[in-house]
Amino acid sequence: MAANPMSQFDVYRIGPEIKVGAFDISFTNASLFMILSTVSILLIFNLGSKKNSILPNKIQLLAELSYTFVSKMISDTAGSKAKPYFAFIFSLFMFVLFCNMFGMIPYTFTVTSHIIVTFVLAAFIFIGVTVIGFIKHGFGYLKLFVPSGVPAVLLPLIVVIEIISYLSRPISLSVRLFANMMAGHTMMKVFGGFVISLGIVGGWLPLSFSVALTGLEILVAFLQAYVFAILTCIYLNDALNLHH
Amino acid sequence: MVKKIYFQSIFFSLFFIKEAFAAESGGMPQLNPEFWISQIFWLILTFGIMYLVLSKLILPKISNNLESRKSQILENIEAAEKQREDSDAKLKEYDEIISKSKLEANSIFNQAREKALKDIGAKREVLDKQIDNEIAEAEKEINALRKNAPDKINKIAIDTSSELLQKLIGAEVNNSSISAIVDDLSKRNGDKYYGN
Numbered sequence: 001m002a003a004n005p006m007s008q009f010d011v012y013r014i015g016p017e018i019k020v021g022a023f024d025i026s027f028t029n030a031s032l033f034m035i036l037s038t039v040s041i042l043l044i045f046n047l048g049s050k051k052n053s054i055l056p057n058k059i060q061l062l063a064e065l066s067y068t069f070v071s072k073m074i075s076d077t078a079g080s081k082a083k084p085y086f087a088f089i090f091s092l093f094m095f096v097l098f099c100n101m102f103g104m105i106p107y108t109f110t111v112t113s114h115i116i117v118t119f120v121l122a123a124f125i126f127i128g129v130t131v132i133g134f135i136k137h138g139f140g141y142l143k144l145f146v147p148s149g150v151p152a153v154l155l156p157l158i159v160v161i162e163i164i165s166y167l168s169r170p171i172s173l174s175v176r177l178f179a180n181m182m183a184g185h186t187m188m189k190v191f192g193g194f195v196i197s198l199g200i201v202g203g204w205l206p207l208s209f210s211v212a213l214t215g216l217e218i219l220v221a222f223l224q225a226y227v228f229a230i231l232t233c234i235y236l237n238d239a240l241n242l243h244h
Numbered sequence: 245m246v247k248k249i250y251f252q253s254i255f256f257s258l259f260f261i262k263e264a265f266a267a268e269s270g271g272m273p274q275l276n277p278e279f280w281i282s283q284i285f286w287l288i289l290t291f292g293i294m295y296l297v298l299s300k301l302i303l304p305k306i307s308n309n310l311e312s313r314k315s316q317i318l319e320n321i322e323a324a325e326k327q328r329e330d331s332d333a334k335l336k337e338y339d340e341i342i343s344k345s346k347l348e349a350n351s352i353f354n355q356a357r358e359k360a361l362k363d364i365g366a367k368r369e370v371l372d373k374q375i376d377n378e379i380a381e382a383e384k385e386i387n388a389l390r391k392n393a394p395d396k397i398n399k400i401a402i403d404t405s406s407e408l409l410q411k412l413i414g415a416e417v418n419n420s421s422i423s424a425i426v427d428d429l430s431k432r433n434g435d436k437y438y439g440n
Contacts, residue, residue, distance in 0.1 A: 006273060009272070011283070024278070024279070025286070028279055031283075035286075049306045049309060052312060054313055054316060064306060067307070068310070091295040116284065117287055
C-alpha cells in the first residue's frame with residue numbers, strides 16, 4: 001500500500017454498507033473528513049462569534065479576519081450586489097480550505113483530491129450562476145456571449161468560443177482544484193518513497209525536498225481554496241453585472 | 245556540462261514517467277465510480293448543514309459583532325470630539341473672562357488714579373490759597389510795620405537827642421527844634437537807612 005503513491009486517494013467504507021434504493025451512500029473515509037472539516041469550521045466560527053468583546057481574543061480575531069477577508073474579496077470582485085451570496089461563498093471557501101488543510105496532515109484523506117467532489121461543487125456553482133444570470137437579465141444574459149466592439153465578420157467565431165469557454169467553466173474550476181491537490185499529494189508521496197528506497201545514505205536529499213514540498217503544498221492548499229472562491233465571485237460578477 | 249545536465253534531465257523525466265505508469269497500473273481511485281454517489285451524498289449533506297448553520301446562526305453574529313464594534317468606536321470618537329469641543333469652548337470662555345476682568349481692573353485702577361489726582365489738585369489749590377492769604381497778610385503786616393518804623397525811629401531819635409542835650413548842656417531844649425532837625429536828617433538820609 002505504501003509503495004503506491006495513488007493509494008492515499010483510495011476511498012473505503014467505514015462501517016456497514018448503506019443503500020438507499022440502488023444508491024450506495026455508505027459512510028466512507030471521504031465522508032469522515034467532510035464531517036471533520038465542517039465540524040471544525042463550525043466549532044471555530046462558533047467559538048469566534050460567541051463573545052462580543054471590543055478587544056477580540058485570538059479565536060474571535062480569526063473568525064472576524066476570515067469574515068472581512070471573504071467579504072472584501074466578494075465586494076472587490078463582484079460588487080455590492082453579491083452580498084446575498086456572501087454566506088455561500090464564505091462556506092465554499094472555508095470548506096475547500098479546511099478539506100485541503102486536513103489533507104496536509106499525514107495519513108489523512110484529502111476530500112478535494114477527488115474529481116467528483118470538486119465537480120459537484122463546480123457544477124452547482126455553474127448552474128447557480130447561470131440561473132441567477134437568467135433571473136436577473138432574462139434572455140439578455142445571452143449577451144454575455146456577444147462581446148461589444150467585435151467586428152461583425154468575427155462575431156460567429158467569437159460567440160462559439162465564448163459559449164465553449166462558458167460551458168467549460170465547471171470543468172476548469174473542478175479540474176484545477178482536483179489536479180492541484182492530487183498532483184501535490186502524489187509528488188509528496190513519491191518523494192517520501194524515495195526517502196525510504198534511498199535509505200540513510202541518499203535519503204536526505206528527497207527528505208529535504210519533502211520538507212520544502214510540504215511548505216509549498218500548504219501554500220497551494222490555501223491558494224487553491226482562494227482561487228476557487230474568487231473564480232466563483234468572478235462568475236457571479238458576470239451574472240450580476242452584465243458588462244457586455 | 246550543458247549536455248550532461250540535458251541527459252540527466254531526460255533520465256530523470258524517464259524515471260518519473262515510469263513512476264507515473266506504475267501508478268496508472270493501479271488506476272486512479274478518483275475515476276472509480278464505486279463511491280461517487282456516496283461522496284455526492286455526504287458532500288451535499290455536510291456542506292448543506294454547514295452552509296445553513298453558518299448563514300443562519302454564525303455569520304450574522306460575526307457581522308453583528310463587527311458592526312457593534314464599529315459603531316461603538318465611532319461613538320467613542322464622536323464623544324471624544326464633543327468633549328474636545330466642550331473643553332475648547334470652556335477655554336475660550338475662560339480666556340474671555342480673564343481678559344474682561346483685566347480690562348475691568350485696568351479701568352478701576354485708572355478711575356482711582358484720576359480721582360486721587362483730582363483730590364490732590366483740589367487740596368493743593370486750597371492749600372495754595374491759604375498760603376497766598378497768609379503771605380498777603382504777612383506782607384501787609386510787614387508793610388504796616390515798615391510804614392510806622394520811621395516815625396518811631398524819629399521819635400526815639402528826638403527823645404534820645406533831647407536827653408543827651410540835657411545831660412550835656414544841663415538846659416531844657418525845645419523839642420520842636422530837635423524834631424525839625426531830625427526830620428530834616430531823616431528826609432536827607434532816609435534812603436540810606438531804610439533801603440526804600
